[in-house]
Amino acid sequence: ETNPIPKEEGMDHSLNLLREGYTFILNRRRGFNSNVFETRLLGKKAICMGGAEAAEVFYDESKFIRSGAAPQRLIETLFGQGGVQTLDDAAHRNRKQMFMSVMKPDDMQRLRDITKKQWDMALTKWEQMEKVVLYEEAQEITTRIACEWAGVLIAEQDVKTLSKDLTATFESPAAIGPSHWQGKHARKELEKWLIVLVNEIREGKLQVPDYTVFYKFSWHTDLNGDLLDPETVAVEIINILRPIVAISVYIAFVGLAVHHFPEEAAKVQSSDDETAQRFIQEVRRYYPFFPALVAQVREDFVWNGYEFPKDTMTLLDIYGTNHDPTLWDNPDVFNPDRFIDWHGSPFSFIPQGGGDYEMGHRCAGEWVTIEVMKISLDYLANRMKFDVPEQDLSYSVISMPSIPNSKLILTNVKRKM
Numbered sequence: 001e002t003n004p005i006p007k008e009e010g011m012d013h014s015l016n017l018l019r020e021g022y023t024f025i026l027n028r029r030r031g032f033n034s035n036v037f038e039t040r041l042l043g044k045k046a047i048c049m050g051g052a053e054a055a056e057v058f059y060d061e062s063k064f065i066r067s068g069a070a071p072q073r074l075i076e077t078l079f080g081q082g083g084v085q086t087l088d089d090a091a092h093r094n095r096k097q098m099f100m101s102v103m104k105p106d107d108m109q110r111l112r113d114i115t116k117k118q119w120d121m122a123l124t125k126w127e128q129m130e131k132v133v134l135y136e137e138a139q140e141i142t143t144r145i146a147c148e149w150a151g152v153l154i155a156e157q158d159v160k161t162l163s164k165d166l167t168a169t170f171e172s173p174a175a176i177g178p179s180h181w182q183g184k185h186a187r188k189e190l191e192k193w194l195i196v197l198v199n200e201i202r203e204g205k206l207q208v209p210d211y212t213v214f215y216k217f218s219w220h221t222d223l224n225g226d227l228l229d230p231e232t233v234a235v236e237i238i239n240i241l242r243p244i245v246a247i248s249v250y251i252a253f254v255g256l257a258v259h260h261f262p263e264e265a266a267k268v269q270s271s272d273d274e275t276a277q278r279f280i281q282e283v284r285r286y287y288p289f290f291p292a293l294v295a296q297v298r299e300d301f302v303w304n305g306y307e308f309p310k311d312t313m314t315l316l317d318i319y320g321t322n323h324d325p326t327l328w329d330n331p332d333v334f335n336p337d338r339f340i341d342w343h344g345s346p347f348s349f350i351p352q353g354g355g356d357y358e359m360g361h362r363c364a365g366e367w368v369t370i371e372v373m374k375i376s377l378d379y380l381a382n383r384m385k386f387d388v389p390e391q392d393l394s395y396s397v398i399s400m401p402s403i404p405n406s407k408l409i410l411t412n413v414k415r416k417m
């Protein structure tokens with residue numbers, strides 16, 4: 001017994017997607033009163049869905065694949081050619097293990113140490129500055145963290161350029177025209193630089209510690225026991241460096257949340273990890289960041305009475321699932337305490353994807369993100385004082401990625417003793 005999927009009429013709704021951004025799927029789920037609906041995007045039929053049950057199906061490997069699913073413009077800027085995001089099955093698991101092998105407890109401890117050192121250095125610098133643009137400063141902090149943690153030292157004069165190039169790869173995917181082109185160009189430059197380094201590591205000309213990303217990725221072997229080609233290693237190293245720099249978006253939102261919700265920030269204690277954890281989780285749930293995921297139906301199947309034909313492009317709503325009123329009480333209220341007795345479903349809270357890390361495509365860097373955010377929160381809430389002068393603190397739920405308009409300007413920054 002099957003029912004037709006509620007269908008949005010019209011030739012193509014790509015423009016609406018750009019006009020409605022993060023709310024595109026949620027608006028239509030409400031309009032159709034259905035967690036699944038059909039529309040047309042990028043000239044193709046697309047099924048869109050949201051909510052915990054939908055997320056669970058989306059992550060069922062027997063039903064969806066990723067190869068061939070991502071639009072070319074995402075590959076040109078965000079993902080890179082041949083990256084882990086586009087692999088399936090055994091090839092994906094082999095590549096994913098490479099990523100998870102650098103996410104062990106020791107790696108997280110090193111990351112915390114590096115992050116604290118970088119925040120201390122930044123704070124010392126900011127005390128001398130008239131105004132600090134938090135989002136821009138955070139891009140430099142995270143660029144330094146990314147390089148040091150991954151295993152390469154970069155010259156001080158190169159930090160700004162590298163930080164700009166990495167930022168362009170995640171700011172540009174939804175853009176059209178010059179900034180999209182800038183993102184593509186930045187990716188090409190980054191890949192060229194990294195291919196040289198990978199070759200030097202393999203030739204023994206560049207020494208990097210054996211526990212680092214650079215070392216492990218350069219020497220990783222695929223299912224046939226072969227080393228990856230240097231282009232692919234470069235793409236995957238960018239899959240580490242780029243998103244670490246993207247944490248700067250979350251750092252700006254952490255700053256915004258500390259400013260907008262001072263009574264919640266006051267609950268965050270340096271000595272109590274749980275209080276920081278809850279605040280960070282709520283920042284990741286509440287603010288828009290990654291809008292939706294895309295996959296392709298592997299074989300015809302029926303779910304909840306709806307037919308999913310083979311090869312259909314399917315989108316999973318990330319923002320809307322994190323704001324789903326059937327999963328979250330008052331989803332549009334910022335309330336870290338909602339995480340006090342939260343049971344941790346892998347499908348209802350999906351700011352960085354859902355399901356399993358090793359078996360599925362869930363973000364390899366979720367722990368990295370949480371660690372860097374917690375330390376950043378500790379500095380912003382407990383270790384420094386600052387003023388937030390008159391500025392445009394609004395952020396869009398349309399343009400992607402969303403960033404506070406003023407990029408969060410801080411003045412009179414002082415270390416708290």
Ligand code: HEM
Nearest residue numbers: 084085240243244246247290352353361362363364365368
């Ligand atoms: C995948 C979000 C930070 C590495 C993903 C996915 C999302 C996501 C939504 C896709 C999940 C899927 O396709 O099912 C984010 C957000 C971040 C972030 C919002 C905040 C800045 C990081 C960091 C790293 C990282 C810091 C690395 C250190 C990856 C990798 C994948 C991925 C390698 C591909 C995993 C796969 O295809 O198996 N991320 N991420 N991400 N992320 Fe993140």
